[in-house]
Amino acid sequence: MAIQNEFGLTLRGIRNALGLSQLALAHRLGSTQRHISFLETGRSRATPEFLQRIAVELNLSTAQRSALFEASGLRNPFPERQLTDTEITQALDTIERRILQNWPFPAFALDKDWTILRANPSATAMFAMFGIDLSQANQSLLTMVLSPGFRTAILNWEEVSPGFYFRLMAAAERDRTVRVAFEAARASGLFDDVPRHITGGSSNPVMSCAEMGLPDGTRLRMTPFIGSLSTLQDVRLERIEIELMVPLDDVTETKLTSMFA
Structure with missing residues (x-):
């Protein structure tokens, strides 16, 4: 079994916080349970298109969106700034x-x-x-x-x-x-x-x-x-x-x- 990556763990944590099963999340995103499972286990990598869908279709907080983008390795549009910024x-x-x-x-x-x-x-x-x-x-x-x-x-x-x-x-x-x-x-x-x-x-x-x-x-x-x-x-x-x-x-x-x- 593939080792879970950081993005997969982050996605699972947010999905659990929202009270969604893999199947329910897949329906919300127009995806499949298999795809969600592969993302959470690290067998698939998140694409910019997937992150766009999850940011648009789910009522995520800025912190949740930031965590997903950061874990994906893609450019994070929601960086955490310091209070001195x-x-x-x-x-x-x-x-x-x-x-x-x-x-x-x-x-x-x-x-x-x-x-x-x-x-x-x-x-x-x-x-x-x-x-x-x-x-x-x-x-x-x-x-x-x-x-x-x-x-x-x-x-x-x-x-x-x-x-x-x-x-x-x-x-x-x-x-x-x-x-x-x-x-x-x-x-x-x-x-x-x-x-x-x-x-x-x-x-x-x-x-x-x-x-x-x-x-x-x-x-x-x-x-x-x-x-x-x-x-x-x-x-x-x-x-x-x-x-x-x-x-x-x-x-x-x-x-x-x-x-x-």
């Missing part, structure tokens, strides 16, 4: 200037492992109140949120912990760094109240909010709005999340406006 820097600068700085409340741009790539002045000012300097490079919002010092500032942790739990679970499926931190948080008992909160006797609210206690005694009620740019076609930027903190009452809005004006 000029085009990456320009894209992040645009996000910061056109989105984050136009939001009057704390806002961030996060990569797939929750590293803060950009933050607006309101976010910097809010975290400074807890002794956290966002001007330092490669700060992890995940580490901050799970740290005892910041988490104890969330006065209703039991109520909002399910939201953090399921958001982290989804991110952990995509990124090893988040997965390690998430598993450590679960092992520490941080999310032990989640099952009881979900199946408790009371109904869950339509919208949960985090109540944060500032060092001066002020209580802020906020919830995150998470979005993304649909036009990002880079492996590193594809899963960037833009997180805007939204005040949920007039007191919070007034306080944030006065603090960060």
Whole structure:
């Protein structure tokens, strides 16, 4: 039996992730199960035409398309750039200037492992109140949120912990760094109240909010709005999340406006 090549292993991994059998994938691509089998076992090599079909017919992420092209040995139209790359820097600068700085409340741009790539002045000012300097490079919002010092500032942790739990679970499926931190948080008992909160006797609210206690005694009620740019076609930027903190009452809005004006 032929030794599986890198492309075959990559194709099989993506096919399994999509929940497709070899036959189902062949039908989607107008090919045959035999051809898919030969590609996965290394008995056949991928052609540019095959890669074109798989990129057009399947709803692959940029990272999946990049992995297939890279493993094929053909020119990769989706290379993974570094954060220091000029085009990456320009894209992040645009996000910061056109989105984050136009939001009057704390806002961030996060990569797939929750590293803060950009933050607006309101976010910097809010975290400074807890002794956290966002001007330092490669700060992890995940580490901050799970740290005892910041988490104890969330006065209703039991109520909002399910939201953090399921958001982290989804991110952990995509990124090893988040997965390690998430598993450590679960092992520490941080999310032990989640099952009881979900199946408790009371109904869950339509919208949960985090109540944060500032060092001066002020209580802020906020919830995150998470979005993304649909036009990002880079492996590193594809899963960037833009997180805007939204005040949920007039007191919070007034306080944030006065603090960060």
